[in-house]
Amino acid sequence: MSETQAEDDRVLWGPATGVGSMPGGDARETAKTVTGSFEDFPFLAELPARGPGADMIGRTIGMLVDLYAHVEPSGWRISDRPGRDTRRARSWMGEDLDALEEFTQGYEGPLKVQAVGPWTLAAALELRGGEAALGDAGACRDLVGSLAEGLHEHLADLRKRIPGAQVVLQLDEPSLTAVLRGHVRTASGYRTYRAVDRQVVESALREVIAVHDGPVVVHSCAPDVPFALLRRAGVSGVSFDFSLLTERDEDTIGEAVEAGTKLFAGVVASADGPLSDPGGSVMGVRTLWRRLGLNPGTLAESVVITPTCGLAGASPAYARAALAHCARAARSLADNPE
Template sequence: MRITASGSLPGDDFRGALTAMAELLPDVTPLPELPARGVGSQFIGRALGLIDGLGFDLQPAGWRLTHHPSADQRRAAAQWRRDLDDAEELLQGFDGTCKVAVAGPWSLAASVERPMGDRLLADHGARRELAQALAAAVGFLRDDIARRLPEATVLIQIDEPSLVAVGAGRVPTASGFSRHRRVDGPELVAALAPLAAGAWLHCCAPGAWLDVARRAGFAGAAVDSRLADLDDLAAWLDDGSALVLGVVDTAATMPQGVDDLVREALRVLRALQVTPGDGLLLGTACGLAGWRLRDVPGQLEALSRAAALTDEALGRG
């Protein structure tokens, strides 16, 4: 059984992190996300650095839509260029899967402010424009990486931690005294569908969201094994879609042993009566940026051993 990780890591050494990921996760290698480098490398700023045609600046309350790109947005874009240059150099001849994670349109809309205040989520036109600009940016990113790494398979992972909250009307307004109106399923799907072809959707929040991923057309989903609903997982797998089962509890911020990981994987997979195949992977529930750097390699090595033992326990290998 193959393994992977979400991509968010501690530290600020991109070249070192990418080299380590290529060694520890050679089949599905995440392009490292390093939030410790600053706002342009953090979840929201990193995605905004990809977008062309819309401007954003950084305010005390967070990122805000503006008429022109700010110095902060330009620095985020420059960081992408440096990272991709390094990846092109370090991954020459790489013929595995390079997985690149980007914040999704609903998490961006729930976080970025309008020029006049409150979130873009409150403005139908603005959130639609943001989703369209993001889809264009991700398409360009995919093509750019494919050009730089011609032997690799490029896999986009759309990270949507706010998806469930947006759909349930649980995103607070700027005042904190109210909540933004819920977004209906068809609109959730419409914003995600242009990003879905051949991509994975990742959400580490509790709640039902796999049906949105299915309707949008995502090829795979990455779930936290401790939060996932077994019926939803069964329906997802019945469609033949790829699944990353996040058995490493990243919220614990401490290493988990091989036996614990195997136990968690079998708890879910035996209940689903799953036979491991190429579309089933073990991974991390979410990112590892909050972990101690020295703990990460050992945890990923334990995940690799757990995947082999899970295969054996389920009758494969």
């Protein structure tokens, strides 16, 4: 990789960013924290503590086109028309966008936004009878189409608000592996939905990815992230909990890196606790690079440092410290790749 290519890549991605969720309910304070922590790769934060509609499922449901849902004790369920819960989700999204726009005046560079991917959404969204959309192939197809259209509109709105941003779309898919393996439980809890064919999964992901003309990252903080499938679907990057990697993941990670896929390595704990020195946080990444025989000079261009998962469950003080720690760890990785 030439120096010019490396510089272009840094502009596109930035060295560190957050996963998505943050604690508390103050959109302006959160936007100020996020943009201050990641001056070269901010993200549109989610604040699930505000309640239904601010959670990641409800937030994405608010983006859907011609599909609506409301909150039941068991979760989100399909509705005939938009109701209070959908309106609340859209209102909070507007509030979050307003806050981010305020703190990114004149900003030019990468900006990450998150939405739940089609398969985690299908596993979580209930049809009228109470079973998940995942169990109905037709409902899944409708959901994919609605999500794609809604994301297209959401991204267009974001570009109008922050015209200098190079938007990176993150699809959150923590249930993806369970969908592929047939481990998602039915409403009764006594059985599971049939595993979805890998080609069907890949095709749906590709359809959603195609709505964005910029980079798309898929995030999962679950074990056994399907790196190879995601790469075939056309993702530009994969975001994951680095501590959950196993030896069987290493070959597919090496192949992904060599093919140009970016690794969003979650190395900073998402729950309150002591933070190690920045160099220690990325030691495992350096070790993996050596074990795979990859060029140390490409490390900083191939890896974006993040927390292991969202920070909604952390204290506000720890969340701020974790974001700052990610930025310092990324600098350590760039300054000392070997």
